[in-house]
Amino acid sequence: MSVSSESTPRGWWHRNQMRAAPWLFLAPGIAFFALYVIYPIFQSFNISFYRWDGLGEPVPVGFENYRQLLDDRAFYVSLRNNVRWLVLYLLAIPAGLFIALFLNQQVRGIRLYKSLFFFPFVISQVVVGLVFAWFYNPSIGLFNPLIGLFGFAPMNVLGNPSTVTYGIIAAGLWPQIAYCMILYLTGLNAVDPEQVEAARLDGARGWRMLWYVILPQLRPATFIAVVVTVIGALRSFDMISVMTNGGPFGSSRVLAYYMFEVSLSEYGFRMGYGAAIAVILFLIMLVYIAFFLWRMWREERGV
Amino acid sequence: MFPTPVERRSAAVQNTYKALLPLALILWLLPLLMVALFSIKPDSDFTQGNLWGLPSAFAGFDNYTRVFTDSAMPRYLLNSVFITVPTVIGAVALSCMTGFALGVYRFRSNIWIFFMFVAGNFVPFQILMVPVRDLTLNMGLYDTRLGLVLFHIAFQTGFCTLFMRNFIRALPRELIEAARVEGVSEIRIFWYVVLPLMRPAIAALSVLIFTFIWNDYFWAVVLTQGVETQPVTAGITAFNSQFRAAYHMMSAGSIIAALPPVMMFFLMQKHFIAGLTLGAVK
Numbered sequence: 001m002s003v004s005s006e007s008t009p010r011g012w013w014h015r016n017q018m019r020a021a022p023w024l025f026l027a028p029g030i031a032f033f034a035l036y037v038i039y040p041i042f043q044s045f046n047i048s049f050y051r052w053d054g055l056g057e058p059v060p061v062g063f064e065n066y067r068q069l070l071d072d073r074a075f076y077v078s079l080r081n082n083v084r085w086l087v088l089y090l091l092a093i094p095a096g097l098f099i100a101l102f103l104n105q106q107v108r109g110i111r112l113y114k115s116l117f118f119f120p121f122v123i124s125q126v127v128v129g130l131v132f133a134w135f136y137n138p139s140i141g142l143f144n145p146l147i148g149l150f151g152f153a154p155m156n157v158l159g160n161p162s163t164v165t166y167g168i169i170a171a172g173l174w175p176q177i178a179y180c181m182i183l184y185l186t187g188l189n190a191v192d193p194e195q196v197e198a199a200r201l202d203g204a205r206g207w208r209m210l211w212y213v214i215l216p217q218l219r220p221a222t223f224i225a226v227v228v229t230v231i232g233a234l235r236s237f238d239m240i241s242v243m244t245n246g247g248p249f250g251s252s253r254v255l256a257y258y259m260f261e262v263s264l265s266e267y268g269f270r271m272g273y274g275a276a277i278a279v280i281l282f283l284i285m286l287v288y289i290a291f292f293l294w295r296m297w298r299e300e301r302g303v
Numbered sequence: 304m305f306p307t308p309v310e311r312r313s314a315a316v317q318n319t320y321k322a323l324l325p326l327a328l329i330l331w332l333l334p335l336l337m338v339a340l341f342s343i344k345p346d347s348d349f350t351q352g353n354l355w356g357l358p359s360a361f362a363g364f365d366n367y368t369r370v371f372t373d374s375a376m377p378r379y380l381l382n383s384v385f386i387t388v389p390t391v392i393g394a395v396a397l398s399c400m401t402g403f404a405l406g407v408y409r410f411r412s413n414i415w416i417f418f419m420f421v422a423g424n425f426v427p428f429q430i431l432m433v434p435v436r437d438l439t440l441n442m443g444l445y446d447t448r449l450g451l452v453l454f455h456i457a458f459q460t461g462f463c464t465l466f467m468r469n470f471i472r473a474l475p476r477e478l479i480e481a482a483r484v485e486g487v488s489e490i491r492i493f494w495y496v497v498l499p500l501m502r503p504a505i506a507a508l509s510v511l512i513f514t515f516i517w518n519d520y521f522w523a524v525v526l527t528q529g530v531e532t533q534p535v536t537a538g539i540t541a542f543n544s545q546f547r548a549a550y551h552m553m554s555a556g557s558i559i560a561a562l563p564p565v566m567m568f569f570l571m572q573k574h575f576i577a578g579l580t581l582g583a584v585k
Contacts (some may be wrong), residue, residue, distance in 0.1 A: 014488070021489035022408040026416065029460050031399035036457035037423040040434035047433055054437070102327070105309050105320065113324055122568040122575075124518035126536045127561040129457060130543070132552070134341075140354055140550055142337050175336075179579070185582040186491040188305065196305050205307075214305050221583040231425055238520040242540070259429040264436075264525065271433045278429040279423060289425045293418050300414065 006174070012030055041282070048275035055264075065276035067093045074250050075277070078258040081165050082234065082284075085254060088169045089176060089233035093225045095219075096180025101210075103181070129242035132171035133158060134135060148192040161251035168239050168252055176232055180225045187221030188214075223295070230288050234281065255281045325561055328403055340552035349550055366555040374545055375530045375554060379538030384449050384525075386455070387516045391509050393456035394463050398508070399501060401460065402467025403493050408481060417468060424461030428521050431458075436525055439474050451526045451534075455516055465579060470504040471497065489540070507578030508528045514564040535560045 013020070016274060048065055050058035071073050103114050120128065135141045136157040144154035157167035191214060199213045215222070237256045246253040247260060253261070255277055263274030309320045329336065340355070343363030353359060370376050404419050435454055436445070444450030474497070482492050523537040530538070541561050546552040568575050 012371070017489045018408075019410075022404040022410060022413075024490075024495070025400040025404035029420075029464065030416065031459050032397065032453075032457040033420060033423060036438070036454050037431060037461065038419065038425065039439070040431045041426065044430045044432075051391075054433075075363045101306055104304070104306065106322060107309060107317075107324075108306075110324075113328060115569065116328055118576075119565055119568060120335070122514050122518075122564045123335075123561045124520065124536050126518070126520045126539060127557045129336045130557050131338050134550065134554075135337060140349070142333065142355060145355075159479070182576060183580055183583045186576070186583045190323060194306060207304065220579075223393040224403060224580075224583050233428060237428070238536075241524075247565075256427060256429050260432070260521075260525075262435055274429075275433055278427065278432065281427045282430040285425065285427050289422050292425065293422060295401070296418075296421065297414070299438035 044278050044282075046273045047272055048279050050272045052271040054269045054271045061272065065273050068273065069276060069280070074253060074258060075255075077250060077275075078255045079134050081252065081254045084165055085169055085172075085233040085236050086230065088166070089173065089229050090226075092176035092229050093222065095173070095177045096182075097184045097224065099177065099181045100188060104185060104264050106120075114182075115140035118178045118182050120173040121182070123175065125175070125238035126242050128171055128175055129168075129239040132167070132174075132239075133243045135165055139236045159248055164244055164248065164252040168236075168243055171243070172232075172236060172239055176229060179228060183221045183225050184218060187218040191217050225286070229293055231285075234235075234285055234288075239286055255284075305398065306323065311442075319356055338554045338557060342350065342558055344551050346364040346549065346551060356403065363555075366551050367559070369552065369553050370542075370559050374542055374556070375538065376535070376542060376559060378530055379533060379535040379542075380559070380563075382448060382532060382538070383517055383534040383536075386451050387513055390459065391451045391512045393452070394459035394512055395505055395508055395551050397456065397460045398463030399498065399505070400493075401464040402471050402501075403497055405464065405468040406471030406474075407497070408446045417464070420461045420464040424458075424465065432525055439526055446527050446529065446532050448527070448532050451522060453533075454522060455519070459512055459515065463512065466508055466578070467501070467504060495517070503574070507574040507581075510567055510575045511578045513567055517564045529564070536559045 047058070049060060050061060051061045051064070052058035085252075099117060103110065103117060136143045138144060138154060138156045148154065155163065157163050171196065195213060196209070197215070201207055204213060236258060237260065238255055239259075240252055240254060240257045244252045246257050259274045259277040259281065262268075262270050262277065309317045337355070340358070343359040343361060343366065344353075345360050345362035345365075348356075348359050350353070352360075390480045401420070405413055439450040439454065441444045442450070444453070478496055478500075479492055482496050487496070517534070518536060519534070520536040523534050527537065530541070533541075539556060542556045543553050546556070
């Protein structure tokens with residue numbers, strides 16, 4: 001090996017490149033990210049203390065926007081719907097696991113089946129929303145004839161304030177289940193076959209096998225499934241916008257949608273109020289972000 | 304394997320399983336199949352109440368042709384391409400560098416910068432909406448594709464950095480150490496040693512980001528308006544008001560709008576799933 005370069009002094013770059021190189025590589029990424037993601041978060045916090053229509057001079061109002069939120073019925077409706085989304089969306093995880101178990105076989109053509117079960121995930125939420133809106137549509141949709149087979153009376157899922165949110169969540173679950181399914185299929189692929197056989201010899205089967213042998217090995221897949229599902233639930237916007245525009249009577253709004261409506265729609269450009277709603281949504285999300293980072297930090301230290 | 308492979312079960316179980324598979328698939332894709340059926344029906348089927356039966360005549364060709372000739376759909380699709388492709392290139396290029404920096408070098412703030420990217424990637428869009436729209440307006444880029452692309456690149460860099468950094472961490476360090484001993488400069492190590500090894504990660508990330516950006520709706524609505532700039536996800540609403548209640552046309556339009564990422568997925572399946580399930584296996 002040559003050691004000739006070791007002691008010969010060359011330019012500044014050559015002497016300092018180990019310290020300078022990471023910053024050189026990081027600079028463009030950090031600049032972009034700081035400008036478009038990090039700084040705007042703080043700006044939104046700031047804007048939430050102003051009354052501002054997006055054009056004129058912002059008027060400082062202190063905590064007025066937050067105080068108004070407390071008396072805003074639409075805010076509570078949105079918050080309650082967010083909780084529904086969060087809770088029901090988590091059903092995607094067991095449902096995805098169930099389908100993954102169903103498809104984890106090696107019969108002919110199973111690869112194609114797996115792909116076809118998965119591909120709703122790559123369709124845009126806008127189109128999924130449209131497809132389900134037509135599916136539910138009382139005059140042309142298949143939904144009513146379908147539930148009619150089981151003796152249910154026809155209903156207008158998206159036109160009824162008490163069913164509309166569930167209808168949209170069901171549409172949202174469709175791609176999310178596909179996502180969880182693919183995570184679990186990958187996880188099942190990596191399950192240690194020797195452990196499974198050993199457990200079989202010990203008489204473990206069915207649910208007991210699943211619970212005590214398989215699920216512990218699927219932990220990493222479950223973790224990712226929880227993270228992406230929670231984030232997905234709190235990000236729900238596209239479907240609500242496409243399927244109902246938050247209606248009927250605002251009953252299918254969530255915070256993400258209500259914020260958009262307040263800041264950028266015909267109801268007026270109330271940027272400060274919108275920012276306050278966004279801050280609340282951000283704080284809810286922050287719990288999960290902190291949890292995720294904490295897990296990662298533990299793992300990093302373990303390495 | 305779990306559950307028990309069906310080949311080890313009785314013939315009855317095997318046959319039931321094989322019969323259940325297509326049934327389950329049809330049920331699973333039912334809403335989509337309905338729309339696919341609508342898209343090949345002639346207008347008259349809807350007025351005569353022949354909704355779910357076989358089409359009275361095959362009108363698929365006409366319907367899909369009309370999507371391209373009678374509407375602004377081609378323009379929207381083109382806009383989507385001009386928004387998606389530069390974003391993929393930009394975000395992947397930036398994150399190759401950030402991922403390299405965070406994956407290879409040890410320095411004190413490394414983990415904090417990494418966490419900044421990860422945390423930012425999870426942030427709700429709404430907390431960025433007002434300032435980013437304002438920033439784009441001030442730069443004179445509101446209602447331009449460039450304005451949308453710049454934001455997408457910046458935001459996707461968060462997820463891409465997480466991905467690339469973890470990928471590079473898993474590469475053998477000896478290669479880099481060996482190159483350093485030989486006196487290869489850090490920039491050349493990046494270009495000639497690490498980058499070639501990152502090809503699978505670049506492929507996986509490209510198809511993922513392509514899908515994410517093609518399917519974006521929120522930012523398209525916030526940062527653009529009108530036919531000149533909006534991508535197809537936003538354009539489909541205009542398309543649907545043009546063909547109000549013409550379900551055969553709206554169905555054909557939706558399928559066209561959804562198709563590019565679906566094709567991308569089927570063509571690049573291995574990379575797509577490898578990217579999506581990163582970390583699902585220890």
